[in-house]
Amino acid sequence: MKNLKRTMTPAAIALGLAFAIASAVLLISGHNPGTAYRAMWKNFASIDGVITSINIGARYYVAAVAVAIALKMNVFNIGTSAQYQLAAMFGAVTAAAISLPAPLHVVVTLLVAMAAGALWASLIAILQITRKVNPVLTGIMLNGVGASVIAYMMQSKWTHFRDPGRPEYGSTRPVPKSAQLPVFRIGDSNLQSYVILAVVIGIIFYLIVYRTRFGFDLRASGGNPAAAKSAGINPKKMILITMLLSGAVAGLIGMGIVLSSNDQLSYGDRFPGSLGFTGIGIALLGRNHPVGVAAAALLWAALDQGARGLVTVNIAGEIAVILQGSLLFIAVIVYAVWERKSLANMVREAAARTHHQRAEEVSA
């Protein structure tokens, strides 16, 4: 309970401040914040609004977990953008090119996507390990390279990649039935089963990081690289494995879009390209913790959903972007201050209690 309060308080402070800033912007631009928030709430608080938020939130969650894994050892995988798009492309192409019985078809497709993401991420790790290249630089540059690779592969001469049947779209061939992920019909809305995959990823993330030896090594390397090295943890090996894991998860970010029967069922021009960076923000907002990140992903998606209601009251939807941006910005500051304060408290408490022990011993 105390733990929950300790985590929730800074998040609540950040959220409050973010709404204050957005309200100020609304007031300055001559709108009533109350009207705006009512319109946002109205668009979110319906079965369809909630389910859409959950569907989108699941993507955000996977995107954030991919980043959070690496951040647990203080490695910044800023290259998830290219990793998930390459993975989605190769996943979609594989799904359309092979034919297998239903569950197996999905599994193979997902494995191909994970492999593609991991492979692209491994380049960052290998360059860091062998040439000491800063992983942030490589990550950003490989995002550019990845985009070029995709543009090259999606030329009309590669008919496995660019579907000649739908030249106007510029997309891969449609994913056949046996490779599709089912959706659950709730009212008039479709809940994607990809959400379950996201939950499973979250649980595995938690177990690996907090319960396994590997996770201990991971966190130790992030907490104090020198001490981890002295403890026999090989930093190079850790960087490689962590990047592979991060990239593999990143490979799944877009697979809900590619495989869900109510979604795009292909990779192409209409595929969202900003999930990678959104994931970085959500990982920061959720403090890299499996549960915190889930809350942050759902909040982010809910704000997205609410924003679509703003047109009904003639307010620019960008107000939600301002909300998300200031939320992230303030949260990072509030967390840092809060962390400092609680560490100082901990030190003081421990010091006080050890004095106490000492005093008892002496008087005894």
Place this chain on the structure above:
Amino acid sequence: MGGGLRVAPLRVLLAMPDDLPARCEELQLTLAIELRDIVKRFPGVVANDGVNLKVEQGTIHAIIGENGAGKSTLMKTLYGAHQPDEGTITVNGVMKTFKTPKDAIAEGIGMVFQHFMLADNLTVWENVVLGAEPGSAFALNAKKARAKVRELAERNGLEVDPDALIGDLGVGQRQRVEILKVLYRGAKILILDEPTAVLVPQEVDELFASLRELVAQGATIIFISHKLMEVLSVADAITVIRAGKTVAEVADPSTVTPRDLAELMVGSELPTPETQGSTVRDEVLLDVAQLSVATDGAGIGQAAKLALREVNLRVHAGEIVGIAGVEGNGQSELLEALMGVREVAGGSVSFLGRDITTESTLHRREAGMGYIPEDRQRDGLILTFPLWENAALGHQNSKPFSRGFWIDPDGAREFTRHAIEDFDVRTPSCDVAALALSGGNQQKLIVGRELLTDPKILIAAHPTRGIDVGAQAAVWDAMRDARERGLGILLISADLEELIGLSDRLLVIFHGEIVAELNPQSVNAAELGSYMTGARKGEAA
């Protein structure tokens, strides 16, 4: 009986503490600092419970006490880090209240911390003026700053080159820079928190010379320590604190012995680091042959400089081999090469008859090498992790810390509670972060972790650095017990008493070479010192 006689004056003082203030006033001493009946409470406890302190102007005043006795709390009160709940602070005869350290600095009170806070990539003068730069808001008056730092250093006998990079300086010189920082801000009363904890004997002598010079220039120094010999050699007066209370004030240190002070500090007998009888067995645990290690930062194409040159040494089962040397003569490189953290340039290391020169740190640890690193906060702990996770560090792949693929928090907690109990780690629980513990308690946790995991050999650097007299005895006892059971220990220490007292054999390292092998039974500190500084070369191993 002689000891008893020497204690007598102290006992007299203790018998009539109420009389003391009167006597001081009688003598009309100018007090730089007077703390009267300081009480500082933390939630549920009283850390300082009526502490009195009187520091005369122009003296070196030592405050001694065990870890956790309340020294640091008291000093924080004095330099304004927090306010006392009761009691008064008088500076140069005027009563003061300090809301922040700035107020204390304004009154000329400055603090030199145990852990240095210097920017490695800046020069000495840049570090000194950092935060209080001369010049306008936009332009730093570098010339003026440099000149002032140089002048300050020369006037106070703090020999250090203002243009040297901090990263290139040794510990002793860094400390001088810290002192200069405080002086630069106009401090006349300096508080030094365990300044000798990180220094080797020669550096300690230099520091003390500097302190005397400072006092001669009119400064007043408050010196916190628990190294009794040092306190006695430098202090003009001593205040002993135990469990938050002033238990003794010694006006004339020449009337007391270290043993007397230790008794006052702990209220029990002073331990000595002595091993009785040899337990050395024939089995060679560690065999280092012709080991060479390159220095850091040897550029590409440059001939690598050697930090360690063709070192030969052996550690047998049941043997403690001590390595004496002034810090920076290759000890760090030796430790790291033995643990596989650093690459070797030549030679070999064998452990239990197997060549492990190219093996990973993990294999070495799993084969039974325990390791107490030189710098506990950098190499031995993850400060933000709870104690039980820190206890697993280095042993994370074995029982009781893990089971197969999974970590075992219950097993690790159980182990940690044992270590806390056996090594008297003062902590509320095994779930607090390591950073919440004092340095001494952190060290005890590391020693406990390494000794309780049944190593075959222990590579130990400064195992009792920064820990108090009582706990020091426990660590020495544990090392002796383990040695009797057949543990081999390679002991690197700056504490000569510890080295001579514990070692079966003593090797002296100088400029990366083993220059002498000595018998600790027959060697004395002065002789050892002459080998350590290279003044003598002798019976090389």
